[in-house]
Structure formats: structure tokens, C-alpha cells
Amino acid sequence: MTVPDRPDSTLPRSTAANARLHELIPGGAHTYAKGDDQYPDGMAPVISHGHGAHVWDIDGNSYIEYGSGLRSVSLGHAHPRVLEAVRRELGRGANFVRPSILELDAAEQFLATVPTAEMVKFAKNGSDVTTAAVRLARAATGRPLVAICGDQPFFSTDDWFIGTTPMPAGIPGRTTELTVNFPYGDLAATEALLREHDGQVACLMLEAAGQQEPPPGYLAGLRSLADRFGCVLIFDEMITGFRWSEAGAQGLYGVVPDLSTFGKALGNGFAVSALAGRRALLEQGGLRDSRERVFLLSTTHGAETHSLAAAMAVLRTYLEEGITARLHALGERLAAGVREVAAGMGVGEHVVVRGRASNLVFATLDGELRPSQEYRTLFLRQLVAGGVLGPSFVVSSALSEEDIDRTVEVVAQACATYRKALDAEDPLAWTGGRPVRPVFRRFS
Structure with missing residues (x-):
């Protein structure tokens, strides 16, 4: 069996910031689903900023982002219509x-x-x-x-x-x-x-x-x-x-x-x-x-006036720009692409896309087709290394078709590694450290 080398950490600033976050904030984040235990060891980026469907970490890496803000940022970061509405109210009192x-x-x-x-x-x-x-x-x-x-x-x-x-x-x-x-x-x-x-x-x-x-x-x-x-x-x-x-x-x-x-x-x-x-x-x-x-x-x-202004801008944008239909179209393109490359790499039964097109998640199954945190870790590790920050495949309307196609390319690479791990029958050798953990568990 060939054991893949674990790469040197590419996120030194994020790793240091994560350690400091745990010193000051219980869990290292204000939402458990954003915790570094949800990402492969040493591959939990700390975000500097975002624009549209892309975010940048404090190490200078950029990512295509899915599930933005735990599904809250459905129009993309810093959406101009939302920002305009918020700015209009900020000077008028909150x-x-x-x-x-x-x-x-x-x-x-x-x-x-x-x-x-x-x-x-x-x-x-x-x-x-x-x-x-x-x-x-x-x-x-x-x-x-x-x-x-x-x-x-x-x-x-x-x-x-x-x-x-x-x-x-x-x-x-x-x-x-x-x-x-x-x-x-x-x-x-x-x-x-x-x-x-x-x-x-x-x-x-x-x-x-x-x-x-x-x-x-x-x-x-x-x-x-x-x-x-x-x-x-x-x-x-x-x-x-x-x-x-x-x-x-x-x-x-x-x-x-x-x-x-x-x-x-x-x-x-x-x-x-x-x-x-x-x-x-x-x-x-x-x-x-x-x-x-x-x-x-x-x-x-x-x-608060600025939050209500944001909500009104969101509602107008959804209605006037057909956002729900766009979310479905983007999700359908992504789901079709992921299913095609997963099948092509021989892992179509193991990397499974589920849900409504506007709210896609993925399941990672082991050789016995059981849900596996180890294989989820392997898959996430390849996504992050390829510049895709995707705890899910939940789309925002800011994604472009080029973003979707690039994501599918990264998924194809991840599926190739997934196939190797299945053939080796030892996914732990490919996870690069401890497996990701479910949010709801009795002990850390």
C-alpha cells in the first residue's frame, strides 16, 4: 500500500490564529458548525474577507465558497444592492x-x-x-x-x-x-x-x-x-x-x-x-x-434599521432578479457535474450529492456504503487543497458557471484520491490527521 505524504501546513497564519481563537473563544468559533474540528487537521482557514462567491484567508489563499455563512449569504458577500441599502441607513441611526x-x-x-x-x-x-x-x-x-x-x-x-x-x-x-x-x-x-x-x-x-x-x-x-x-x-x-x-x-x-x-x-x-x-x-x-x-x-x-434595510433589499433582489431560479440552475449544473466525475472515477456510490438543487449536500460513504467521517475528511482535504471551501455544496447566486466548472474539476481530483483510498482499504492513511467530527457529540 502506498501511503500519501502529508503536505507541510500551507496555512501557518490560520493555524496560529486558530490556536489563539481557542484561548479566547470556547470552541474557537461562535458557531459550532464553523469549528476547526469540522475541517481536516491543519486545513481550517481563518477568513480575511469575501466578495461574491469567493473568500480569502489570512494566509492569502482564495477559495470558491459554498454554504456561505451557514447558508445565510445566498446572494454572495458584499452584494451591492444590500450594501447600498445598509449604508443608506447607517448614517440615520440604528x-x-x-x-x-x-x-x-x-x-x-x-x-x-x-x-x-x-x-x-x-x-x-x-x-x-x-x-x-x-x-x-x-x-x-x-x-x-x-x-x-x-x-x-x-x-x-x-x-x-x-x-x-x-x-x-x-x-x-x-x-x-x-x-x-x-x-x-x-x-x-x-x-x-x-x-x-x-x-x-x-x-x-x-x-x-x-x-x-x-x-x-x-x-x-x-x-x-x-x-x-x-x-x-x-x-x-x-x-x-x-x-x-x-x-x-x-x-x-x-x-x-x-x-x-x-x-x-x-x-x-x-x-x-x-x-x-x-x-x-x-x-x-x-x-x-x-x-x-x-x-x-x-x-x-x-x-436595527440596517438589518431591516438589508432584508428589504434581499427580498427585492430575489423577486426582481429571479434569484431562486438561479440558485436552482447553478445547483443543477453542480450536481450533474459532481455525479458525472464521481461515476467516472468509480466512486459514484460513495460520493453522493443529495437535496434540492438550491440546497445540496454531499455524503461520503466507505467501502460498505456506510457514512464515514474518515472519507469525509479525505474528501474535504482535497477540496480545500484545490481552492474549494465546501462543507456542503449549497450554492449562492454569486457563483458563476466557471466557478461551478472549476469546482467539478477539483471534485474530480478528490474522487481520484477517494478511489485510491478505497482500493487501499485504509482511509486513515489518506486523511492527513484526525478525522473531522460531528457537531453534536457528548465529549470533545
Whole structure:
């Protein structure tokens, strides 16, 4: 067996900065998914700046970037229409003691774009609004249990969700017991869950679609179950919002949830999220309702003018420039190219592209076709060395067809190495160090 040489570190400044980051910031990053444990040993670049679909690290290397900002930067970095809108507001003040007129403008534009919702309230991140949705559902129904789609990876940093993951430290078991799971695509199992906890489930929360399309009639069936059992149907549109259609997954599939939550693409990297839905529910968190008040959302920075301006620019750009269609076209080109070169290198069953074209991920499978962190490490190592920063293949509209074609070339080289590792039956010799790790794990 030929063991590939491990190259000398090409990222000396990034390596030093990563060490310093760990001294000052728990985990070395402000989001676990950005941690250096998600990249091959010695190949976790620290970013200096970005423009469009390209980023540069502090060592001077450039990369074609995918999954930008954990899918939030869907228009590309420093998008001119977004920057123009933000700059216009920066000199006018960011936060006031009373609502800015921009809050009205942003609400009107959001609701015009997502017409299935009747009211909206803005915040800063996804967990703000998913937790507010849960609180409101519990208040409106008087029920304690939250039912989440257990097949989907993430809903919130708050206790009601994190307690259900492999990282539940610090969360009382009694809190975790109030969250139950239902499987995606299985209406019979969901109905059985609702019957088992009859009159106790406040809401059903799920992404309307993820790495698989909803089975025919599934979302409409959930809508019917929620109505029949008196619980609130919540769509988490953090990822599907705008990437599936300008009106989100609910606009594409034609099923209207009671509440929905948006973020990520809404601000193109600026911090803004939204809780939207039926007036009859959301008014319970307002000042015009006779029911017991819900402390729904009250965030100091939830309506910063520059973030709302960014959101309005994003919504206009999506509608006027056909961004969703472009994301799909770019993703289809990428998926076709990756599948072709993977098959050509004899690893078509091992390097697998999955998901909607606007939200592609890849799986790395071993010789027995099992998911493998070792082979993911090998694959990522080749991508980074080839100038592709791709923890996923989630596209931004700033990518060019030339960027896609260059990415496919790098993937072809990675697949050739992948084939050699499979033939050698020892992927550890090709990973260049410790394998990348899953985010959710009990110990470091």
C-alpha cells in the first residue's frame, strides 16, 4: 500500500490564529458548525474577507465558497444592492426608543413576499423566533408538549430542543421530557403520537422539506392532523425560506402553516429573522388582545434599521432578479457535474450529492456504503487543497458557471484520491490527521 505524504501546513497564519481563537473563544468559533474540528487537521482557514462567491484567508489563499455563512449569504458577500441599502441607513441611526418607520416598511414588504402570513415580528437569529413560536403555541393551546420532526438536525439553541440532542449538558431532564419526536413523511406515526399524547401536544414543528421532497399529500395531511388534534402547525423556513421559492416552502407546496420562522437568507449575512403567521395567534403577543398576554418577542436589537434595510433589499433582489431560479440552475449544473466525475472515477456510490438543487449536500460513504467521517475528511482535504471551501455544496447566486466548472474539476481530483483510498482499504492513511467530527457529540 502506498501511503500519501502529508503536505507541510500551507496555512501557518490560520493555524496560529486558530490556536489563539481557542484561548479566547470556547470552541474557537461562535458557531459550532464553523469549528476547526469540522475541517481536516491543519486545513481550517481563518477568513480575511469575501466578495461574491469567493473568500480569502489570512494566509492569502482564495477559495470558491459554498454554504456561505451557514447558508445565510445566498446572494454572495458584499452584494451591492444590500450594501447600498445598509449604508443608506447607517448614517440615520440604528436603534431608537420608539419604532422606526422602517419596521412598518419591512413588515409590509415581507408580508407581500410571503402572502400566506398575516403578521410578522422580526428578531436577530433563528432560535429567537423558533422559541417564540413554541411559547406562543403553548400559550394558545394550554398544552405542554412540543412535537418536533426527529429526522431533521436543528431547530434552536434553546433548552426545549438542545436537550434532545447528544449535547444535553446543563438542561434538566424534566425540560427534555416535554419535547417528543415524529418521523418525517409518516402521517400514521404522527397520528399515533398525537393519540398517545391526546390533548397534550401544543405544536408540530418541522422543516417542510429537507434532503428529501415531501411525499405526495404529506404536508396537507399534517395540516389536517394539526386541525383535528387542535395543535399549531409550525414550518421552520430557515433554510427553505427563499431558497425553495420567494414565498418559502409554504408558497411552493401550497400548504399554509399556522406559524413559520425565517432567517438565514433573509439578511444575506446581516442578523435578522422573522416569526410570521396567523393574526389570531400572533395577536396574543400584542396589545390588542383580551387573552392572557404572551411575552412573545422583545429584543433590543430586533429592529436595527440596517438589518431591516438589508432584508428589504434581499427580498427585492430575489423577486426582481429571479434569484431562486438561479440558485436552482447553478445547483443543477453542480450536481450533474459532481455525479458525472464521481461515476467516472468509480466512486459514484460513495460520493453522493443529495437535496434540492438550491440546497445540496454531499455524503461520503466507505467501502460498505456506510457514512464515514474518515472519507469525509479525505474528501474535504482535497477540496480545500484545490481552492474549494465546501462543507456542503449549497450554492449562492454569486457563483458563476466557471466557478461551478472549476469546482467539478477539483471534485474530480478528490474522487481520484477517494478511489485510491478505497482500493487501499485504509482511509486513515489518506486523511492527513484526525478525522473531522460531528457537531453534536457528548465529549470533545
